[in-house]
Amino acid sequence: xxxxxxxxxxxxxxxxxxxxxxxxxxxxxxxxxxxxxxxxxxxxxxxxxxxxxxxxxxxxxxxxxxxxxxxxxxxxxxxxxxxxxxxxxxxxxxxxxxxxxxxxxxxxxxxxxxxxxxxxxxxxxxxxxxxxxxxxxxxxxxxxxxxxxxxxxxxxxx
Amino acid sequence: xxxxxxxxxxxxxxxxxxxxxxxxxxxxxxxxxxxxxxxxxxxxxxxxxxxxxxxxxxxxxxxxxxxxxxxxxxxxxxxxxxxxxxxxxxxxxxxxxxxxxxxxxxxxxxxxxxxxxxxxxxxxxxxxxxxxxxxxxxxxxxxxxxxxxxxxxxxxxxxxxxxxxxxxxxxxxxxxxxxxxxxxxxxxxxxxxxxxxxxxxxxxxxxxxxxxxxxxxxxxxxxxxxxxxxxxxxxxxxxxxxxxxxxxxxxxxxxxxxxxxxxxxxxxxxxxxxxxxxxxxxxxxxxxxxxxxxxxxxxxxxxxxxxxxxxxxxxxxxxxxxxxxxxxxxxxxxxxxxxxxxxxxxxxxxxxxxxxxxxxxxxxxxxxxxxxxxxxxxxxxxxxxxxxxxxxxxxxxxxxxxxxxxxxxxxxxxxxxxxxxxxxxxxxxxxxxxxxxxxxxxxxxxxxxxxxxxxxxxxxxxxxxxxxxxxxxxxxxxxxxxxxxxxxxxxxxxxxxxxxxxxxxxxxxxxxxxxxxxxxxxxxxxxxxxxxxxxxxxxxxxxxxxxxxxxxxxxxxxxxxxxxxxxxxxxxxxxxxxxxxxxxxxxxxxxxxxxxxxxxxxxxxxxxxxxxxxxxxxxxxxxxxxxxxxxxxxxxxxxxxxxxxxxxxxxxxxxxxxxxxxxxxxxxxxxxxxxxxxxxxxxxxxxxxxxxxxxxxxxxxxxxxxxxxxxxxxxxxxxxxxxxxxxxxxxxxxxxxxxxxxxxxxxxxxxxxxxxxxxxxxxxxxxxxxxxxxxxxxxxxxxxxxxxxxxxxxxxxxxxxxxxxxxxxxxxxxxxx
Numbered sequence: 001x002x003x004x005x006x007x008x009x010x011x012x013x014x015x016x017x018x019x020x021x022x023x024x025x026x027x028x029x030x031x032x033x034x035x036x037x038x039x040x041x042x043x044x045x046x047x048x049x050x051x052x053x054x055x056x057x058x059x060x061x062x063x064x065x066x067x068x069x070x071x072x073x074x075x076x077x078x079x080x081x082x083x084x085x086x087x088x089x090x091x092x093x094x095x096x097x098x099x100x101x102x103x104x105x106x107x108x109x110x111x112x113x114x115x116x117x118x119x120x121x122x123x124x125x126x127x128x129x130x131x132x133x134x135x136x137x138x139x140x141x142x143x144x145x146x147x148x149x150x151x152x153x154x155x156x157x158x
Numbered sequence: 159x160x161x162x163x164x165x166x167x168x169x170x171x172x173x174x175x176x177x178x179x180x181x182x183x184x185x186x187x188x189x190x191x192x193x194x195x196x197x198x199x200x201x202x203x204x205x206x207x208x209x210x211x212x213x214x215x216x217x218x219x220x221x222x223x224x225x226x227x228x229x230x231x232x233x234x235x236x237x238x239x240x241x242x243x244x245x246x247x248x249x250x251x252x253x254x255x256x257x258x259x260x261x262x263x264x265x266x267x268x269x270x271x272x273x274x275x276x277x278x279x280x281x282x283x284x285x286x287x288x289x290x291x292x293x294x295x296x297x298x299x300x301x302x303x304x305x306x307x308x309x310x311x312x313x314x315x316x317x318x319x320x321x322x323x324x325x326x327x328x329x330x331x332x333x334x335x336x337x338x339x340x341x342x343x344x345x346x347x348x349x350x351x352x353x354x355x356x357x358x359x360x361x362x363x364x365x366x367x368x369x370x371x372x373x374x375x376x377x378x379x380x381x382x383x384x385x386x387x388x389x390x391x392x393x394x395x396x397x398x399x400x401x402x403x404x405x406x407x408x409x410x411x412x413x414x415x416x417x418x419x420x421x422x423x424x425x426x427x428x429x430x431x432x433x434x435x436x437x438x439x440x441x442x443x444x445x446x447x448x449x450x451x452x453x454x455x456x457x458x459x460x461x462x463x464x465x466x467x468x469x470x471x472x473x474x475x476x477x478x479x480x481x482x483x484x485x486x487x488x489x490x491x492x493x494x495x496x497x498x499x500x501x502x503x504x505x506x507x508x509x510x511x512x513x514x515x516x517x518x519x520x521x522x523x524x525x526x527x528x529x530x531x532x533x534x535x536x537x538x539x540x541x542x543x544x545x546x547x548x549x550x551x552x553x554x555x556x557x558x559x560x561x562x563x564x565x566x567x568x569x570x571x572x573x574x575x576x577x578x579x580x581x582x583x584x585x586x587x588x589x590x591x592x593x594x595x596x597x598x599x600x601x602x603x604x605x606x607x608x609x610x611x612x613x614x615x616x617x618x619x620x621x622x623x624x625x626x627x628x629x630x631x632x633x634x635x636x637x638x639x640x641x642x643x644x645x646x647x648x649x650x651x652x653x654x655x656x657x658x659x660x661x662x663x664x665x666x667x668x669x670x671x672x673x674x675x676x677x678x679x680x681x682x683x684x685x686x687x688x689x690x691x692x693x694x695x696x697x698x699x700x701x702x703x704x705x706x707x708x709x710x711x712x713x714x715x716x717x718x719x720x721x722x723x724x725x726x727x728x729x730x731x732x733x734x735x736x737x738x739x740x741x742x743x744x745x746x747x748x749x750x751x752x753x754x755x756x757x758x759x760x761x762x763x764x765x766x767x768x769x770x771x772x773x774x775x776x777x778x779x780x781x782x783x784x785x786x787x788x789x790x791x792x793x794x795x796x797x798x799x800x801x802x803x804x805x806x807x808x809x810x811x812x813x814x815x816x817x818x819x820x821x822x823x824x825x826x827x828x829x830x831x832x833x834x835x836x837x838x839x840x841x842x843x844x845x846x847x848x849x850x851x852x853x854x855x856x857x858x859x860x861x862x863x864x865x866x867x868x869x870x871x872x873x874x875x876x877x878x879x880x881x882x883x884x885x886x887x888x889x890x891x892x893x894x895x896x897x898x899x900x901x902x903x904x905x906x907x908x909x910x911x912x913x914x915x916x917x918x919x920x921x922x923x924x925x926x927x928x929x930x931x932x933x934x935x936x937x938x939x940x941x942x943x944x945x946x947x948x949x950x951x952x953x954x955x956x957x958x959x960x961x962x963x964x965x966x967x968x969x970x971x972x973x974x975x
Contacts, residue, residue: 014216015216016216017216018286019252045516046516047518047519049484051518074795076445076516077481077485078445079402079405081445082401082445102403104173105166107216108209108245111245115245115282119281119282119314120285120320122317122318123350123351123402124314124317124351124395126400126402127392134275141237141275142237142238142241143212145236145238146236
């Protein structure tokens with residue numbers, strides 16, 4: 001299973017962290033720091049896989065962001081790369097040509113998308129369309145919550 | 159109080175901070191505002207505030223005061239609140255926090271909510287971070303949802319169930335009924351998560367595994383449909399239909415087929431089909447192939463399929479994509495033991511990977527190369543590996559050197575090749591070899607009798623070039639000390655003998671002593687080597703001088719050695735030849751195990767009981783003859799108390815220091831990784847019990863000798879574990895009015911026995927019975943023959959030397975029966 005996923009920039013700024021095992025806050029910070037160091041030190045020619053502690057790390061760089069997953073010994077690294085890619089595609093579709101800034105300013109949405117894609121480190125749905133539709137619907141629900149007030153107000157009728 | 163600022167605005171503001179301090183200030187200010195807002199129990203802005211808190215938490219700032227607020231958000235009716243609340247819970251409220259259990263009720267309610275997206279939030283949260291208690295409380299709800307027809311919920315419930323099972327394995331049973339028709343779903347999301355759930359159950363419970371084996375045909379069918387079906391836009395990835403599902407099914411098949419012939423047979427065809435038909439141009443196809451290979455290798459597949467799998471891995475090795483090469487090497491490493499021949503076919507490709515730029519690939523290639531070395535390819539492989547050793551990163555050198563030594567030991571085609579290989583490793587990676595290599599190499603060299611001259615010559619030449627690599631220097635010093643006579647006499651047959659004088663050799667060794675590059679251990683080696691040469695070279699005076707200089711060395715170890723060697727020159731000169739003679743051949747019991755030192759004698763027949771026949775090292779004839787004369791005739795084997803004054807990095811097989819204490823004083827030499835550092839005395843190889851733990855019935859003591867005031871009494875012990883060993887302690891007492899100084903006790907036993915003399919307690923027998931000298935003798939008597947002993951006593955009494963011989967025959971029967 002996937003133990004955790006991290007998104008961080010080239011400058012070592014964390015943009016998203018999702019942990020699928022209960023870990024102490026202090027340990028999380030330590031692991032993140034350590035892992036960022038290791039991954040950022042990798043040269044472009046190197047493979048996307050490395051061993052770290054007792055886990056396998058699968059990482060890929062998309063523009064200025066590193067997507068980094070920790071999986072267990074028996075997990076398939078190549079398909080993990082595909083999982084990462086699928087997540088990026090979802091973000092891309094949702095935000096329309098996603099860039100790091102989108103994820104910075106809309107981090108909670110990035111989390112919502114991730115949580116619609118994976119649960120407990122495993123894929124919920126292999127259909128891109130299905131995942132995006134669910135997010136869309138949930139967003140609509142959110143708007144319904146808020147809209148009654150703001151629409152009327154905007155129209156100056158409240 | 160003005161409305162709290164919006165999330166986006168906060169983010170924007172914080173990003174304008176130019177220094178860490180500025181950022182911290184902004185954060186603190188905002189946190190204070192948020193705190194007071196929380197205190198006001200404001201429902202309107204709670205969501206916004208928690209969102210901001212989560213952002214600050216991601217930057218690394220503490221956010222624990224928001225935990226309860228998350229709970230309030232979860233309990234709210236608004237979807238927006240719930241969304242942020244659950245996110246906050248997942249980020250801040252893991253099972254280590256006490257308050258997390260308060261969530262349970264909310265989640266329970268939300269699991270039954272009318273809106274499926276709310277239910278989804280609850281399932282997701284529970285499935286990501288639910289604690290064991292929460293899982294126990296809510297498992298029933300999850301089970302219910304697992305049976306719903308709503309595929310959106312069903313897929314989430316399945317993954318939630320996986321988490322529940324991971325947390326509370328006992329609850330697995332309750333999910334069994336719900337799994338009944340999971341695989342008949344059309345929805346890929348449900349299919350995928352169901353396969354994950356089934357996998358989890360089968361991995362955890364052998365009973366479940368048996369139960370679900372019947373699903374193999376259905377799984378095979380689903381997989382087949384995926385492969386054969388046409389283009390399905392919804393699940394397509396680079397022309398492959400739902401690769402994620404394919405991989406998961408393959409993995410489940412692996413678990414089901416493991417150690418079951420029928421299941422394995424049922425999946426044979428589909429595996430072959432996937433293996434041959436999958437498009438390999440993109441990573442996704444290779445991911446499926448990879449999983450297929452793993453499955454084929456793990457189940458009871460027929461050999462044709464296995465070969466197919468290994469060939470796929472072989473093709474992977476040639477792939478441009480380094481990720482593919484990486485997984486190929488990893489998999490090959492796993493299979494090299496079981497499918498050795500198949501992997502051998504790809505040996506040259508693997509060896510090429512040694513030159514790859516990626517560190518992980520290089521490491522795997524190295525490990526795999528060592529696994530593939532055998533008697534047939536040793537020369538070629540070693541050439542590649544030595545080349546690799548030359549050029550690889552330092553992090554590899556130690557492992558590579560060890561690997562080379564191991565491989566050379568197992569498959570060396572000739573002794574010369576072996577020695578040459580070792581030389582090569584020592585000269586190129588000499589500082590990286592492991593500590594235990596040094597004693598192992600010394601052992602190897604000692605045992606390669608005919609190569610001594612060649613070895614010492616090459617090592618000497620290497621020393622002339624470079625004295626910085628300590629293991630090399632240590633082995634070289636040892637060899638020169640041991641075989642220096644061969645060096646100066648120019649006896650080398652294998653190559654052109656070099657002309658070197660004794661002085662030149664001593665120059666080199668003395669150079670090591672003074673060089674800054676030499677480690678303390680190396681200096682010890684060097685000093686001992688110089689000392690040993692005193693019996694092999696003629697320039698004894700020079701050696702005496704060196705030794706006496708180091709008697710006042712600051713290094714305690716060197717000082718001790720020098721002092722002892724000095725003493726050897728002064729008071730025990732007659733023993734020096736015996737002490738410093740050639741090392742006997744060492745018998746290795748295991749490659750890292752304790753070594754049995756076989757006592758040898760001057761005669762060439764090696765009829766040692768319990769030991770293998772070994773060619774004896776030719777011993778300098780003179781000193782052996784001393785004892786032979788002593789004992790007269792050939793039926794008695796003289797015991798040469800060959801104790802090694804040096805302790806070559808404490809590999810097994812040290813003998814006691816004659817002049818030192820009874821116990822092996824803690825050697826400052828780097829304690830190697832050999833855990834079996836208990837000094838295995840000659841007879842220890844037969845029993846690993848400590849010496850004196852015997853509690854057998856007391857054997858009566860006896861008087862062995864009594865003449866001119868010197869009395870020698872013997873007491874006995876039988877060490878229990880090995881009844882063939884008798885431990886005899888001599889007690890020497892002196893009734894005259896003058897001390898007997900420089901007292902030395904020597905003994906010899908018949909050929910069928912073996913004897914070992916430990917160090918005496920002292921060599922002065924005080925006058926008038928004021929004390930005694932004790933010494934322990936261990937006798938091995940496997941043939942249970944009657945024990946006889948000849949003893950020789952030498953001492954100085956009232957200024958004049960005394961020497962006497964005696965025979966001891968009246969041993970009590972219990973001591974040898």
